Amino acid sequence: MKIVETVEQVRAEVAKARKGGNKIGFVPTMGYLHEGHASLIRRAKEENEFVVVSIFVNPTQFGVGEDFETYPRDLARDSDIAEQAGANVIFHPTVKEMYPSEYKTYIEVEDITAKLCGTSRPGHFRGVTTIVSKLFHMVKADRAYFGQKDAQQVAVIQQMVRDLNMDIEIIPCAIVREADGLAMSSRNTYLSPAERKAALILSQSLFQSEEMIKNGELDARKLRNWIKEKIQCEPLAKIDYVEIVNGVNLEEIEEIKGDVLIALAVKIGKTRLIDNIRLEV
């Protein structure tokens, strides 16, 4: 496995791999890889001969006062995980390589970026779509793999790819969880032991919601209130949002029917965590 830092180098590696007629899989990440990322890389390697993993903490998707500076970084550890999972190349550019001075271009997906995480993180998805589009143009992969934990991110990227006619297949992959249910996230590392326990309130309320739906609860407002009340019982938790929406256009629904996404963002202490379930009802 090779680690490269420039656009020119990653282009050259992909061009070489392409020559044999190989398919290219791409896994964009912000690094500090965990089993969730590893599962994306393994899946990419199953479905493509050559896999590129990007590791880049993208400044344009962090807001003022967010954790860009402190976001965990560990390239040596990431290299081991990526290589074991089957990556052929890690692309690890500098901020200057991605955003030279005189940089001026941004991609905006309207409407669905304003909901859910968009409310408390204005500009976040603009940063995501911009960097993902840049990476897509560099790597020119056949398929790109994204974790369903960032459900809104997946919906936004699928919308961008569809709208801008990008020639790449987006593969959303299931959330990977710790044994006790907590969705894996690089930000879990911020949690104290007490917070780590309190964080289970996210997955537990989602799992119980799923049970309630299976038992016939189809009123989205009632279910949403129930989730909110449950989370509010956890003293370390502070709700950012609890939303029950259509899984494609993220519009609020009244009746739990069709493609349903239940998405949460909750602060546990100072750490903002997200989790969701998506189900066909």
Next chain:
Amino acid sequence: MKIVETVEQVRAEVAKARKGGNKIGFVPTMGYLHEGHASLIRRAKEENEFVVVSIFVNPTQFGVGEDFETYPRDLARDSDIAEQAGANVIFHPTVKEMYPSEYKTYIEVEDITAKLCGTSRPGHFRGVTTIVSKLFHMVKADRAYFGQKDAQQVAVIQQMVRDLNMDIEIIPCAIVREADGLAMSSRNTYLSPAERKAALILSQSLFQSEEMIKNGELDARKLRNWIKEKIQCEPLAKIDYVEIVNGVNLEEIEEIKGDVLIALAVKIGKTRLIDNIRLEV
């Protein structure tokens, strides 16, 4: 030469052409082709084995009250001109093919889109970059050809391609003029005989500016005022802007030195015309 209307068809034509290892040239247009467009197509054909010409009057780059509805259209005539110039495929999609319902994504190039034409046509360049990016993703050409008459458009597209790491070469091509100097434009067809004569004020003031620079005039403010006064002497002309800027970042300059762009937008009657000269001083 083939005329196709869907994204799928144009992709298929290009994929077929690619198989022989051919290079693809692309000329995006709004149709109503004139000798300026023909010169782009001929150049594309000289430098690539296979040439795609798109003809699409793009609604998102027209503002309220502009001429989207009345913009001249004549596919039969355009087909003849494109075929004679060497086009292999015309891509002529419907508005619905390009902007299906639920369309939400736009590309914004900041700063340089706010100057010159951006002042009187807010949103225009957002429409241009969005449609051009969509077309680039569909056609996946090696090179795309743009007329230097739309100097700001060329600068904006070059900025977008650079910023988003698009793998395509942008080839700006010299302005093609009528025998008397008027820059060719599909909108010249709007001019009455008297207006057609009055329209010469644009090119004449540019040509004379070039002479004045050659004779040692290096004060941009003085030259700009001279151009304005000259144009104001033409009763049918109403200045939108006269700007003397750097040719790459479109920033106003005080001294005429380096890469200089003198750009004009002038209304002749109801028709807004643009023209420019770019020179190395």
